[in-house]
């Protein structure tokens with residue numbers, strides 16, 4: 001299922017409708033973030049952290 005979110009700049013509200021339920025004005029389309037990509041970066045960041053920790057340990061010796 002594909003969900004398209006809209007946001008009304010005027011009312012500052014989010015809706016899945018084509019028009020703002022409050023003022024009936026135009027809406028900006030909001031694309032949901034891709035969590036899979038963020039998770040990939042998170043794993044990469046965690047790996048970097050572990051490696052930098054090891055480097056610190058090594059430097060102390």
Ligand SMILES: [Zn+2]
Nearest residue numbers: 008011020023
């Ligand atoms: Zn509105």
